[in-house]
Amino acid sequence: MAVRISMQRFTWILGGIGLLAVLAFGAHAATADVWMVQWEVAGGVGAALLFVSLWFDRESIRRYLQSRGAQYSAMAWALIAVAVGVAVAANMLADRYDHRVDMTASQRHALSPQTVQVISSLDVPVEIHAFFLPGVLEGQTLRSLLDGFSEHSAQLSVAFHDPLTEPLVAREFDISSEFGTVVLRAGDDTQRLESRFDEESLVNALIRLTSGADHVVCFTEGHEEIDPDDDTSAVGMGAAVVKLEGQNYTVRKVFPARDGSIPEACEVVVVADPQVDWLPAEREMLATHVARGGSALVLLEPTRTPGLVADLGRYNILMGDDLILEQNPSYQLVGGDASYIVLSGESFDFHPITNPIRGAVLMRVARSVARLDPEMVGVQVQEVAKTSAFAWAETEYDQAPEVTPGRDRLGPVPVMAVAEITDPSIIGVGSTRVTVGAESSRRPVIERSTQEAGGADAESGPSDAVADGATADSDAGVPEFTPKAGGRVVVIGDVDFATNELLDQFNNRDLLLNTLAWMVGEDDQVSIRGAAGSGGRFAMTEAQFLIVSLLSILIAPGLAVMGGVGAWRERRRR
Structure with missing residues (x-):
């Protein structure tokens, strides 16, 4: 019995040494450009030791495999293997069919329609060379942004360079700044960005580079x-x-x-x-x-x-000779008087200027x-923007605002x-x-x-x-x-x-x-440009403000109170 226990310990030691040798060889093979002979020998010896330990302990392994615990473990490992396989397959599909979804309200991380339109209309090859030191946040953000650019045009090629490890390329583009530089090149024409690397700056540089007209x-x-x-x-x-x-x-x-x-x-x-x-x-x-x-x-x-x-x-x-006043709260700015006018998407007629606009436009004293x-x-004239039907054009400035039939123009007012x-x-x-x-x-x-x-x-x-x-x-x-x-x-x-x-x-x-x-x-x-980055602030119309106020002040607290009262009455009945 003592000899058998000693033999089992010996085989487990051999197995442990063999496993470590195989893992070490695997790490070397994954990181080294050329396999060294001593590491190959270590890997072979480790595999042999691992096989010998398993052979000498085959009876114990057979009994374990026939046990109920082994069956449960096998099931668990099988589920893990399935989960890993699903994750790998999902990652491969995501890599092949890459699609981004921006969940922010202002679509801050999505390309604007104007950006997509400018990039898609490129008819000449454009190179973008970005020079950033490793680990610079601006460079990482720019890389993600340019990945989105590249998805919309085969004419666009992007390359990132480390000016320290690629001094010849940095000299070719005359790079001297340590804080990042982006160079856009189309033929012999170039544009440089050395301070701002956001979407708007890049699109403007593309427009200047490819427009051909000032x-x-x-x-x-x-x-x-x-x-x-x-x-x-x-x-x-x-x-x-x-x-x-x-x-x-x-x-x-x-x-x-x-x-x-x-x-x-x-x-x-x-x-x-x-x-x-x-x-x-x-x-x-x-x-x-x-x-x-x-x-x-x-x-x-x-x-x-x-x-x-x-x-x-x-x-x-x-x-x-009038002043437009708005009576509909849905088209008034919260906190403003009737001279504030909010034009919504329905306010615009079909025209190249206004077709891309789906949001609102704010005017004041119009x-x-x-x-x-x-x-x-x-001469062809088109009225492309009008107020709501509740607005009117006041012509008497020296009196209290009031609709005067036959004199004031009634809405929609262009x-x-x-x-x-x-x-x-x-x-x-x-x-x-x-x-x-x-x-x-x-x-x-x-x-x-x-x-x-x-x-x-x-x-x-x-x-x-x-x-x-x-x-x-x-x-x-x-x-x-x-x-x-x-x-x-x-x-x-x-x-x-x-x-x-x-x-x-x-x-x-x-x-x-x-x-x-x-x-x-x-x-x-002619399109919709990227979000200007207003710090998360937004303006609301009177109707929107009323809805938010009712939800936050009355409805949400009221539901909580009603739920509490209902629970209290149910407990009293019991």
């Missing part, structure tokens, strides 16, 4: 317009300019009265809520710009520049913008109109202009469309602004030009949505940038 957007000045250089105050438009300059746009300032004309280099002229009215000659310069195929974006709030407002009639656009004459030939010029002669630049307000063949049409648009009478309705502000302008301020169809005019009865204060609220940024992209013909940029 669009010039000119903001007018000299009439106390919103300052495009102001990126600190709430009323500036510096934040919007930063977004534009991050893409393939160059922003300039123009003063038509001083410069004598609007430069032909300006593809889009932005008139951002001037406080001082434009001179007749300046209005002719703007009309000349549109008649030669240029574009104009006019953002005007109530009571501003009656002359410029009246002159928009030549583009078949009527701006009402005026109506409508099509003037539905029968006018040579707040944005788009005009496309198919016949430049219809604009009537200079002496050829058809004067609104004089005895002309168009006067009856204007009166009829004004009454149909809002029910405003001819004495004090919006037609007054047209009749008073538009007078005959000879050839003053009209340089020689070649008429060209294709001019575009977009008029929005609000400017606050594009200011620093509200630009990142809802889809305001997308509405502004989509408008400018459509006006310069950059269809790939």
Whole structure:
């Protein structure tokens, strides 16, 4: 008996030594590029010792395998093997059919539609070279982001480099920063990122790299317009300019009265809520710009520049002398008065600018913008954004807000109109202009469309602004030009949505940038951009605020109290 016990101990010792030798050889084989002879010998000897120990102890092993405990253990190991097999198969399927799901409310970790659109439309090979030291958080985050980029285009190739271990590659791309650098290359053209490596920066770099055109957007000045250089105050438009300059746009300032004309280099002229009215000659310069195929974006709030407002009639656009007020809580901003207007997805008509927008747009202190004459030939006008049916356009500013039938326009009230010029002669630049307000063949049409648009009478309705502000302008301020169809005019009865204060609220940024992209013909940029990262804050309408309040203050606590009372009564019955 003692000899048998000693033999069993000896065989187990041999088995243990053999198992350790086999494991050591396995570790060496997995990590070494070349197997060393001594490790191969150790592995062979270990396998032999393990086999000998099992052979000498075969009777004990046979009895164990026939026991009930062995059967249970075998079943357990079989289940473990099945679980491991399922996990391996799932991992292989996930690796082959990779798909990401972003569960965040703002879709922070998902690529925006604009990003997918820009990447999918790449028609030239683009290389992205990222230089980061090992373990840098920015590099790890960027790697995950670029993995998503690569899924949407075969034209995109991504390579990560360690500048310390790959000095020749770092020298080729002139890498000197220790904090990370990303170089995008398409042929001989390159773009570099050395500070921000987020989705927006990468997409903007791709646009600059592959666009092949640099669009010039000119903001007018000299009439106390919103300052495009102001990126600190709430009323500036510096934040919007930063977004534009991050893409393939160059922003300039123009003063038509001083410069004598609007430069032909300006593809889009932005008139951002001037406080001082434009001179007749300046209005002719703007009309000349549109008649030669240029574009104009006019953002005007109530009571501003009656002359410029009246002159928009030549583009078949009527701006009402009114203030839009919203009565429906679902379209009001919580904490704001009725002058805050929330435009939802149902508010937008079918148009390339607004088609991608499925969320909301927030406006404040807006005026109506409508099509003037539905029968006018040579200019196509579309009202692309309207309020809810519960809003109205208030025309009496000195009284308490109240709907006045026959004078105030009832909802849905249009707040944005788009005009496309198919016949430049219809604009009537200079002496050829058809004067609104004089005895002309168009006067009856204007009166009829004004009454149909809002029910405003001819004495004090919006037609007054047209009749008073538009007078005959000879050839003053009209340089020689070649008429060209294709001019575009977009008029929005609000400017606050594009200011620093509200630009990142809802889809305001997308509405502004989509408008400018459509006006310069950059269809790939008309989309929804990535989340701006607002720190988790969000705005609610009055209806949403009411629902949240009821759920958190009344319904949820009420259900808990009712459950407690019910449990107490049930125990009393027992």
